[in-house]
Amino acid sequence: MTYDIAIIGGGMAGASLALALKDLPLSIALVEAVPYDSAAQPAFDARAIALAAGSQRILHTMGVWDAMAARGVTAIEHIHVSERGGFGTTRLDAVEEQVSALGYVVEGRVIGAALTDALAQCSNIDLLCPAELTAVQMAGDAADIQLSHGGAARSLRARLLVAADGGRSTVRELIGANTWELDYGQTAVIATVATDRPHGNIAYERFTDTGPLALLPCDPPADGDTALQGCRWSLVWTARDAQTDELLALSDAEFLQRLQQRFGYRAGRFLRTSGRHAYPLVLRFVREAAAERIAFVGNAAHAIHPVAGQGFNLGLRDVAALAQVISCAVARGEDIGSLAVLRDYAVWRRPDYLRTAAFTDGLVRTYSNDLPPLKLVRNLGLLALDALPPLKHLLARQSMGLNGHLPRLACGLKLQVTSDK
Ligand SMILES: Cc1cc2nc3c(=O)[nH]c(=O)nc-3n(C[C@H](O)[C@H](O)[C@H](O)COP(=O)(O)OP(=O)(O)OC[C@H]3O[C@@H](n4cnc5c(N)ncnc54)[C@H](O)[C@@H]3O)c2cc1C
Numbered sequence: 001m002t003y004d005i006a007i008i009g010g011g012m013a014g015a016s017l018a019l020a021l022k023d024l025p026l027s028i029a030l031v032e033a034v035p036y037d038s039a040a041q042p043a044f045d046a047r048a049i050a051l052a053a054g055s056q057r058i059l060h061t062m063g064v065w066d067a068m069a070a071r072g073v074t075a076i077e078h079i080h081v082s083e084r085g086g087f088g089t090t091r092l093d094a095v096e097e098q099v100s101a102l103g104y105v106v107e108g109r110v111i112g113a114a115l116t117d118a119l120a121q122c123s124n125i126d127l128l129c130p131a132e133l134t135a136v137q138m139a140g141d142a143a144d145i146q147l148s149h150g151g152a153a154r155s156l157r158a159r160l161l162v163a164a165d166g167g168r169s170t171v172r173e174l175i176g177a178n179t180w181e182l183d184y185g186q187t188a189v190i191a192t193v194a195t196d197r198p199h200g201n202i203a204y205e206r207f208t209d210t211g212p213l214a215l216l217p218c219d220p221p222a223d224g225d226t227a228l229q230g231c232r233w234s235l236v237w238t239a240r241d242a243q244t245d246e247l248l249a250l251s252d253a254e255f256l257q258r259l260q261q262r263f264g265y266r267a268g269r270f271l272r273t274s275g276r277h278a279y280p281l282v283l284r285f286v287r288e289a290a291a292e293r294i295a296f297v298g299n300a301a302h303a304i305h306p307v308a309g310q311g312f313n314l315g316l317r318d319v320a321a322l323a324q325v326i327s328c329a330v331a332r333g334e335d336i337g338s339l340a341v342l343r344d345y346a347v348w349r350r351p352d353y354l355r356t357a358a359f360t361d362g363l364v365r366t367y368s369n370d371l372p373p374l375k376l377v378r379n380l381g382l383l384a385l386d387a388l389p390p391l392k393h394l395l396a397r398q399s400m401g402l403n404g405h406l407p408r409l410a411c412g413l414k415l416q417v418t419s420d421k
């Protein structure tokens with residue numbers, strides 16, 4: 001079978017890309033290894049994702065936001081940044097930024113349900129699932145792809161192969177893509193917690209000597225436990241690798257007590273916690289986001305620290321940019337898998353990768369050194385940032401994913417089969 005595009009990986013990035021392309025005159029195969037209704041599905045798990053305002057706009061223009069909102073999303077109206085044991089704080093505010101929300105917190109399973117329901121409506125997208133990529137070979141005008149589909153071997157050809165198969169990308173491995181990687185020696189422990197005080201739509205980022213702690217307001221989905229409405233949070237607790245096993249082994253009461261001690265009482269008293277899940281953290285980039293016949297999106301292209309919740313937001317901007325480059329190539333009658341077309345995508349994405357990595361990695365490094373003079377400078381920095389509106393505005397634009405050369409979808413404009421980029 002021959003397709004215009006084969007997308008390997010139907011997680012948040014791969015499924016979003018297929019949907020972004022749904023109105024173009026293209027045949028698309030979306031290859032996903034794990035069934036969406038399986039408990040082992042790795043892409044739409046217990047994580048809650050902070051979607052930046054720019055990402056919400058992309059999803060809205062693609063036509064999937066309303067379905068997510070109906071299932072349950074929580075607006076972030078304020079962001080509060082502080083350091084444990086420090087005096088400096090910075091606050092970002094939606095009203096000051098003249099937006100209705102700085103972003104939204106959405107549970108992974110809500111994102112998954114909205115994307116997969118929308119996929120089921122698309123006649124030009126073949127969802128091959130459970131199907132796993134086993135081999136790939138570039139053959140001049142197409143990529144030859146081998147799959148194990150429901151246990152049987154199957155071959156596909158595609159003019160363009162998109163790697164959306166996540167951090168442990170098989171595509172990257174099979175084609176020997178040049179990759180740069182740094183292990184943070186840190187693990188993110190996530191849980192859903194409840195407090196005795198309403199969240200007030202505030203997201204907290206608190207830096208501690210062992211790593212950042214994020215507390216995101218996260219109301220239960222429409223089909224969830226409404227008793228927790230208004231005082232439920234998604235916690236991302238970054239700890240050094242050596243401390244992770246201990247954190248995971250604590251009883252719920254001990255965990256809540258430890259959290260209270262590290263976070264303080266700004267969000268109230270921690271009363272309940274869900275089970276905990278751990279994610280080891282690395283910084284990783286493919287050297288080139290595209291080559292002849294192939295493009296990388298999402299975590300297959302990059303993995304960054306979850307501080308400031310930027311990973312999927314960066315991936316969604318990949319999706320919006322690649323979809324636009326493809327739509328322009330279709331309009332001009334060009335080969336969508338050619339290097340000339342895909343180089344535009346790689347060049348476009350590079351500044352955003354560098355800016356976002358510098359932002360997140362810079363935060364992690366700045367706050368992981370506990371020398372007293374540095375701590376003083378950091379706290380003065382937070383105070384200064386709070387007092388300087390232009391600087392704060394720049395930080396807010398970066399957090400909202402509204403800096404740099406934005407794709408049409410992030411500007412609220414639909415893709416067109418047009419040659420304007
Ligand atoms: C603790 C934590 C908190 C985070 N919080 C945020 C946040 O608040 N905001 C934010 O923007 N980002 C956040 N992120 C980042 C975000 O979760 C990721 O960027 C995003 O999930 C990556 O999606 P993806 O589709 O690229 O990859 P994945 O989710 O890894 O999906 C890859 C898919 O490919 C499939 N697959 C793999 N190999 C094959 C194969 N050989 N054949 C076929 N299919 C295959 C897998 O089954 C999977 O479904 C967070 C990350 C962590 C760890």
